[in-house]
Structure formats: structure tokens, C-alpha cells
Amino acid sequence: MELKVVHSNRVALDCRDIATELGWSSEDVFTAEALGLLHDVGRYSQYAEFETFVDHDSVNHGLHGYNILIKHEVLKQADPLDEAVILDGVKLHNTRNLPSAMPVDNIRFLKLIRDADKLDIIKVFRETIQDGRHADMPEIMLNIDLTGQPTRELIKEILETGSGTYRHVHSLADINLLRVAWSYTINYLPSLKRLIERNHLNDTIQSLPDDEEITLIVSRVKAYIEKRLAEGV
Ligand SMILES: [Fe+2]
CATH class of the missing domain: 1.10.3210.10 (Hypothetical protein af1432)
Structure with a gap:
């Protein structure tokens, strides 16, 4: 409470x-x-x-x-x-x-x-x-597996749609992946800047496991953010 x-x-x-x-x-x-x-x-x-x-x-x-x-x-x-x-x-x-x-x-x-x-x-x-x-x-932790592997369905969902749903979240790695994909849903530039300045995004990215498809998700998210910052919208 x-x-x-x-x-x-x-x-x-x-x-x-x-x-x-x-x-x-x-x-x-x-x-x-x-x-x-x-x-x-x-x-x-x-x-x-x-x-x-x-x-x-x-x-x-x-x-x-x-x-x-x-x-x-x-x-x-x-x-x-x-x-x-x-x-x-x-x-x-x-x-x-x-x-x-x-x-x-x-x-x-x-x-x-x-x-x-x-x-x-x-x-x-x-x-x-x-x-x-x-x-x-x-x-708070939604009863997830703290040491489990990322869920392939979630990775696929994020790669295909840009966002993930909680039904595919089973591990801590999944939650972190979901949080990284949240970057796409941030509406206002001052909010996006806070996400970066407070190190929320970097810390979350660094906690992700080494995986080819996850690396692809991260690089797309970073490119998206850079574009928004450059365009100022
Ligand atoms: Fe709420």
C-alpha cells in the first residue's frame, strides 16, 4: 500500500x-x-x-x-x-x-x-x-521466474509488432524485454528524455541475456530513440 x-x-x-x-x-x-x-x-x-x-x-x-x-x-x-x-x-x-x-x-x-x-x-x-x-x-514481480530464459514467443511478438503482451511474460528477462519495448510507447519527448537520463533504459538493456534476436530488438529501439531525439518530437 x-x-x-x-x-x-x-x-x-x-x-x-x-x-x-x-x-x-x-x-x-x-x-x-x-x-x-x-x-x-x-x-x-x-x-x-x-x-x-x-x-x-x-x-x-x-x-x-x-x-x-x-x-x-x-x-x-x-x-x-x-x-x-x-x-x-x-x-x-x-x-x-x-x-x-x-x-x-x-x-x-x-x-x-x-x-x-x-x-x-x-x-x-x-x-x-x-x-x-x-x-x-x-x-510486484507478477510471480515470475527470476532466472528463466526469455520466452521465444515474446521475442517474436516484439520483433513483429514492436510490443509485447503479459501473456508471454514468464521470466525476469521477459519483463526487462517488455520494458525495453515500452520505449516505443512513450508519447512525449520530455518523458523519453527522462527514461534515458535516469538510466532506466540502459540499465534494463544491460540486464538482458546475450541473444541474437534480443540484440536486434535493442538496436531497433536505440535507432527509434535516436530518430525521435534528432527530430525533436
Ligand atoms: Fe496503475
């Missing part, structure tokens, strides 16, 4: 800072920070009720959080447009794909929360492994 409080605070700060760097208005920066604080509001009762953070064993925590905010009228006093942005952001921050039709502003904030969330998930994951606390946190 405490991990989620700390996570939400850090995500809120990143939302604020990235929104500021993107040149958003001070009102939007404030809304972005609120979205960061609230994005995982569904986690607390999810854990209290089901004793797990694994959505497919309990509830979709994004949708659950959305329902909690509505039920308890948390945003009752907010501007209706801000309320809509935050509700959509909470509900959809953890979905695999973004919906095709949404108000422009909602998409703008949704992209931000998904970036900031990923930055902190990678950080928490790395620190958990480095500190050797993974055994204490099976929920």
Missing part, C-alpha cells in the same frame, strides 16, 4: 514537470498533477479486497478507480472539463491501446499519465531487483 502512495506521489511530480516542459498552462499543469495523484486510486481497495495487484485475478484497477471517484464524488467541485480529463485518465491509464475516438484534451492528458506511470514502474521494478526485495513482493 505504501509503495502505491509513494508511486502516486512520484507520478504526480513527473506529470507536473513534464506538463510544464511541454508548455501547458498552469491550470493544465495542476490538473496533470491531480491526475498523477489519483491514477492508481483503485489500487487500495483492490489490494484490501483481493490481496493482489494482478488485475486479471481481481479487478481492472483503472476502471475500479474510475468507479470509486464517481461513487464518492471526489471531483464534484472540479471544473467539468477537468473532471472528464481526470476520469478518463484514471480509467484508461492501464489499457493496452488508446481508444480511437476521444476529446483531444482527454487524449493529451491520457498520454501524459501513461508516460509518467511507465517511468515510475520501471524505476520501482529496477530498485526492487537491485535491493533483492523481489522475494518479499511477489505481487
Whole structure:
């Protein structure tokens, strides 16, 4: 529970800072920070009720959080447009794909929360492994095999589509591979820069096993990032 409080605070700060760097208005920066604080509001009762953070064993925590905010009228006093942005952001921050039709502003904030969330998930994951606390946190580690080989289906999926799904994740190497492929999903340049500056990407890459196809994935990801940095988008 405490991990989620700390996570939400850090995500809120990143939302604020990235929104500021993107040149958003001070009102939007404030809304972005609120979205960061609230994005995982569904986690607390999810854990209290089901004793797990694994959505497919309990509830979709994004949708659950959305329902909690509505039920308890948390945003009752907010501007209706801000309320809509935050509700959509909470509900959809953890979905695999973004919906095709949404108000422009909602998409703008949704992209931000998904970036900031990923930055902190990678950080928490790395620190958990480095500190050797993974055994204490099976929920965070998704009950994976820490020493297992990368899954060929996952490698194939990433090579073919640019992203991987959790159904092919069975080992620590798989999670790290999935995190590397997350680079393709980072929406805003200030977020991508943070991913690099904080060494999240390099550290994760260095932890991957020596494998020809993994090397190919890594080189494609690096080329993608270099292109975005060069183009400034
Ligand atoms: Fe979440």
C-alpha cells in the first residue's frame, strides 16, 4: 500500500514537470498533477479486497478507480472539463491501446499519465531487483521466474509488432524485454528524455541475456530513440 502512495506521489511530480516542459498552462499543469495523484486510486481497495495487484485475478484497477471517484464524488467541485480529463485518465491509464475516438484534451492528458506511470514502474521494478526485495513482493514481480530464459514467443511478438503482451511474460528477462519495448510507447519527448537520463533504459538493456534476436530488438529501439531525439518530437 505504501509503495502505491509513494508511486502516486512520484507520478504526480513527473506529470507536473513534464506538463510544464511541454508548455501547458498552469491550470493544465495542476490538473496533470491531480491526475498523477489519483491514477492508481483503485489500487487500495483492490489490494484490501483481493490481496493482489494482478488485475486479471481481481479487478481492472483503472476502471475500479474510475468507479470509486464517481461513487464518492471526489471531483464534484472540479471544473467539468477537468473532471472528464481526470476520469478518463484514471480509467484508461492501464489499457493496452488508446481508444480511437476521444476529446483531444482527454487524449493529451491520457498520454501524459501513461508516460509518467511507465517511468515510475520501471524505476520501482529496477530498485526492487537491485535491493533483492523481489522475494518479499511477489505481487510486484507478477510471480515470475527470476532466472528463466526469455520466452521465444515474446521475442517474436516484439520483433513483429514492436510490443509485447503479459501473456508471454514468464521470466525476469521477459519483463526487462517488455520494458525495453515500452520505449516505443512513450508519447512525449520530455518523458523519453527522462527514461534515458535516469538510466532506466540502459540499465534494463544491460540486464538482458546475450541473444541474437534480443540484440536486434535493442538496436531497433536505440535507432527509434535516436530518430525521435534528432527530430525533436
Ligand atoms: Fe496503475
